[in-house]
Amino acid sequence: MENAALAAQFPIEQEVKRRRTFAIISHPDAGKTTLTEKLLMYGGAIRTAGTVKAKKSQQFATSDWMEVEKQRGISVASSVMQFEHEGCVINLLDTPGHKDFSEDTYRVLTAVDAALMVIDAAKGVEAQTIKLLEVCRQRKTPIITFINKMDREVREPLDVIDEIEQILGITCAPITWPVGMGKEFAGVFDLRRHHMLKFTPGDNTAHQAVEVLESVDDPYLTKNFPIAHATFKEELEIVQEAADPFNQEAFLAGDLSPVFFGSAINNFGVRDILEALTQWAPSPRPREAKETTVYPDGKQFSGIVFKIQANMNPQHRDRIAFLRICSGVYRQGLKVNHARSAKPIRLDHAITFMAQERAHLTTAYAGDIIGIPNHGKLRIGDVLSEGELLAMAGIPHFSPEIFKTARLNDPLRSKQLNKALKELGEEGTIQVFEPLEKTGMIMGAVGQLQFETVAHRLLTEYNIDATFESVPVHKALWVSSEDIHQLKRFTQTSSVRLAYDAAGALAFMPPTRAALDITIERWPELTFHTTREINAF
Incomplete structure (x- = not known):
């Protein structure tokens, strides 16, 4: 590989400093997968980018490789893409935006050094964004924010910035600021370089030239966008006086996020993000x-x-x-x-x-x-x-919220079903539990869409046609104890409600909350965990 040949020329210290490994996180439909393609395009990894949902033309996101993703226009599996840009080796991880696949995203966030958060300018901060940012904050992951879809009618940028700070609890440092929105979107003002970047829609290549306007009062703005320009001048005065300036140390500590505005589908603002990633995002850390x-x-x-x-x-x-x-x-x-x-x-x-x-x-x-x-x-x-x-x-597994079992339309394929479910459980697509009483595999998931994905993959990848039925399980909690004898006795007396997960860890699966409370009271020597840390030892 060309990268390998180049890598051999540099000592390990220099190679490590060249690495930038980050994940893109967002709520569904914020434009995350589209932005991923545009980053790849600007990085020279692909020549042109197709719209994620352009199903009629059969153009799908480069990072959406599963057939079910192409059909639904969403990302349900994390993809990894590597390319070089401006002397840096960039490892980009595109994660599922849908909440039903949040566990996969949580695991990905343990493998990156920074995150790119995509916000829909019309919707602002959404539920899935809050959960994902909480994980980033716990790990002190540096976050770059991209407020997307400025070419549409959206919310006031000051309101979106305020919402990010209030709800997500992170300080925002605007790097660019928009002039107008929707049909009146004229471009962005670069607060570092003190010039305007003129918005031109429609170009779908990496060679799109961005026209620079040296003055914020350029005749092009005052003549063609008088109302948007006047509003922008008022906002700019507020931003310059009240907004926090960008601080590298605060960014690396996960306390401050540089903010960019743009339109991923029109390639506007993508260059700024790549520049921030190469110049500001950290190389691998201890x-x-x-x-x-x-x-x-x-x-x-x-x-x-x-x-x-x-x-x-x-x-x-x-x-x-x-x-x-x-x-x-x-x-x-x-x-x-x-x-x-x-x-x-x-x-x-x-x-x-x-x-x-x-x-x-x-x-x-x-x-x-x-x-x-x-x-x-x-x-x-x-x-x-x-x-x-x-x-x-450790990398965490979280207690599932929905439990089902698979029923085969062809009973002779039970062995193939068990093997397929174990494989899907080991890869994290869904959690799989094998009851001690051998009553049939139980699947646990965060949301319904995970079961739809499993059904589709069973049919297309394993040629297994199955339907799913609900199982009366309230929760799956992993059991541990320093008292080995008590744990063994519990296993013997409660085997009907116990199962092993894909990694062989023991889980208690009570039918109701009352049954769980009674069990916890009766077995004080045991600990019931809502998460399982996946550790080497």
Whole structure:
């Protein structure tokens, strides 16, 4: 690969500094996947971008590779894309925006160093955005904000900024400010360079020239957009006096977000975001592990699996483990230790991604996301490392809210169904529980759309036709105890309500809240967890 050849020219410290690994987060329909394509286009990864929902022309988002995504026009799986821009190697992770797939997004956010938050200028802060930002704030992830769709009739920009600060609890530092909206959208004023960038709609290539107006009172504005221009002058005075200036330290600490306005579908504002990512976003940072700190420019390789994806290529029935490199260098044939099993693994055929397109690589560095062909040995949360076994911070599973079981239209395919559900459970598409009483697999999900995705994938990827029926389960809570004898006794007496998840962890599945409360009262020696941290040990 060309990237690998270039990488070999630089020492590890320099390669790590070149990396920018970030996720794009938003509420559904804010324009996240469209923006992803435009970033790829400006980064030279693709030549032109097609509208996400242009179904008639069969143009789908580069990052939406699943058939179900193409049909619905939404992202339901996280995609990884790597490209170079302005001397930086950018690893871009496009995440599901729909709330039903929030768990996948949470896991992705453990693998990135920054986030790009997309806000619909007409709708402002929405529910899913709040949840995702909470995860970012907990991890002190730096956030760049893009307020999208200014070419439409939207809310007043001051109101949107105020809402972001009030609801999300993060200080906003406007970098650009819009002149008008909808048909009166004339462009944005760059507060750093003190000039106007004129809006021109419709160009769908990376070579679109942006006309610069040196004066905020340029005749083009006063003549063609008199009302929008007058409003802008009033807002600009307020912004310049009251808004917080951009501060790099506050940004890196996750306390301040630079804000850009634009229109992703018209390629307007995308260059500014790429510039911010390359100049301001952090390179890979140290990661805490049990009893040690893992430094990205360390000599020994380490990485953590944050996602498993089966059947990215249905013709080959493959299973790929997505691994974030935390330190050192990957080279083909690298021998590492698998912390959970304490066994050695040889990494021979790692791949890099451009959504569904992939290429074998020979070299990768801390910050990169690589794919490891996997036949069931690797799970989410597994740590691979040279030298000592490492246990890094866990990747959480959350207690599901809806529970169902699958009923086959062809009973002879029960073995194939169990295998398929286990694979989907291991990759995180849905949570799968196997009851101790062997009464049939139970699926747990955050939302209904997850079941629709599973049904579609069972049919198209495994040729399994099944219907789903609700199961009387109130909640799934993982059980632990320091008293091994009490845990064993609980397992024996309550086996009818116990199950193992895809990773073999014991979960209690009561039918009602009352049953849960009684059990907790009767078994004080046990701890019932609403989340399960996926750790190496």
